[in-house]
Amino acid sequence: MPKETPGRVRRLRAAMAREGFDAIVAFKPQNSFYMSGFNPIIYSHPVVAILTPEGSDALLVHALRDDHAKEASFLSDIRLYGAWSTKKTMGPSWRAALKTILAERGIEKGRIGLDLDFISVARFREIEAELAGAEFADASDAIMQCRSVKDEDEIENARAAGEIADIGMDAAILALRKGCNEREISLASMAAMSHSWADRYPDKEVADFGNLEHGIQNGMFAWVLSGDRMFLNCDNPTTKTPQKGETVIRRGIRTPLEG
Numbered sequence: 001m002p003k004e005t006p007g008r009v010r011r012l013r014a015a016m017a018r019e020g021f022d023a024i025v026a027f028k029p030q031n032s033f034y035m036s037g038f039n040p041i042i043y044s045h046p047v048v049a050i051l052t053p054e055g056s057d058a059l060l061v062h063a064l065r066d067d068h069a070k071e072a073s074f075l076s077d078i079r080l081y082g083a084w085s086t087k088k089t090m091g092p093s094w095r096a097a098l099k100t101i102l103a104e105r106g107i108e109k110g111r112i113g114l115d116l117d118f119i120s121v122a123r124f125r126e127i128e129a130e131l132a133g134a135e136f137a138d139a140s141d142a143i144m145q146c147r148s149v150k151d152e153d154e155i156e157n158a159r160a161a162g163e164i165a166d167i168g169m170d171a172a173i174l175a176l177r178k179g180c181n182e183r184e185i186s187l188a189s190m191a192a193m194s195h196s197w198a199d200r201y202p203d204k205e206v207a208d209f210g211n212l213e214h215g216i217q218n219g220m221f222a223w224v225l226s227g228d229r230m231f232l233n234c235d236n237p238t239t240k241t242p243q244k245g246e247t248v249i250r251r252g253i254r255t256p257l258e259g
Contacts, residue, residue, distance in 0.1 A: 003074040007151045009035065009051065015142040016053050022110030023102060024051045024139045025127075028118035029209035031143050032059075038073040040065050041207050042215030045082065046094050049075075050101060058101050060094060063087035095130040102131065113139025160201055168193040168222055172250045182224045182237035189222040189250060224250045 012035070016024060026032045026049045033039045035049035036059045045062035058077040061069045063084035070078055080089040081097040090097035102108040108131055116124070117140040128136065150158065171192035175185040197206055197220065208219030225232055226242035230249045242248045 003037075003076070005055075005074065006037075006153070008146055008149070008154070009057075011149060012051060012143065012146045013053050013055070015146055016051070016113065016139075019113065019137070019139070019142055020111055021113040021137065021139060021142075022052070022107040023105070024113040024143070025049070025098065026051070026115050026139075026143065027123070028115045030147075031115050031118070033209070034143070034147060036069075036073045036075050038065075038069050038075075039205075039207055039209065040068060040215075041217050042210040044212055048094060048098060050098070052105060052107070056105050060097055060101065062094075063089050095126055098127075099130050102134075109133040111135045111137060113137050113142065115140050115143060157204070160204065163200075164193050164196050164220065167196045168220070169250060172222065172224065176242060176248060179241065181239045181241040182226055182229075183239055185224045185242075185248075185250065186222050186237040189224070190220060193220040193222070194218070222250055224248065 012024070024035070026035055027046060029039065029043055029047070032047045032049040035051050035057070038047065038059060038061070040047060040061070045065070046060075047065070048060040050058045050060065056077075057075050058079055059069055059073050059075045060079045060081065062082040063080040064082070064087075066078065066080055066084070066087055079097060079101060080087055081094045082089060082092060090100060099108055102110075102112075112131065112134050114124070114127070114136055116138040119127075124136075168189040172185050172189040175188040180188065197204070206219050208216035210216045223234060224237045225235060226240060226248040227246040229235065229238070229240065230247055234251070
């Protein structure tokens with residue numbers, strides 16, 4: 001049974017029409033997830049979400065991500081590149097596969113929106129060379145404007161994340177009162193959040209977005225900084241024990257849950 005297309009994708013289609021895009025091709029993990037519902041956790045190979053105004057969308061992933069993508073994505077057209085086991089792919093190159101997908105839709109020389117606030121100069125040059133004759137434009141603002149309006153499931157996940165974050169903050173305050181050091185406070189906060197997630201939201205994922213070299217399967221981290229260290233804004237907690245009269249900051253969960 002086809003999966004329902006989220007309202008956010010329909011809003012992005014409307015933005016595409018206003019901007020005159022024949023397609024949006026997204027590489028930024030947060031954007032490809034937004035457009036497909038798929039987060040591989042580790043991005044050792046490009047994940048490419050392709051959105052068109054008329055709905056002939058596709059998700060291009062490395063062959064080793066095939067099973068995960070089919071399970072998680074709300075897009076039905078999952079395309080593969082690279083080599084893995086007995087998987088049938090479009091070839092070794094994601095660039096050639098992307099060109100083929102766009103050519104199937106007759107837009108390989110169209111106006112292509114890219115998340116230029118994320119992709120490197122080297123990757124842009126690769127795309128430009130592969131799609132000779134296409135016009136490229138920055139779709140970053142259009143995507144971000146759509147992301148600022150939340151669907152019901154996104155609001156539900158944000159509320160759950162807020163609830164878990166509150167539990168983590170309560171645990172941090174309790175540990176602070178007990179005279180714990182920064183590291184102990186951070187650990188107490190993360191443990192409380194993880195237990196809350198496991199008990200209250202067992203069917204939701206709390207993965208964050210990884211990069212080329214590592215993944216983040218649990219995004220419920222917290223860092224604690226005290227005294228002059230608070231001006232670092234973000235750093236690994238140390239064995240420093242906050243002293244009476246010092247300001248202590250604790251920050252955590254940055255991304256909503258998914259599920």
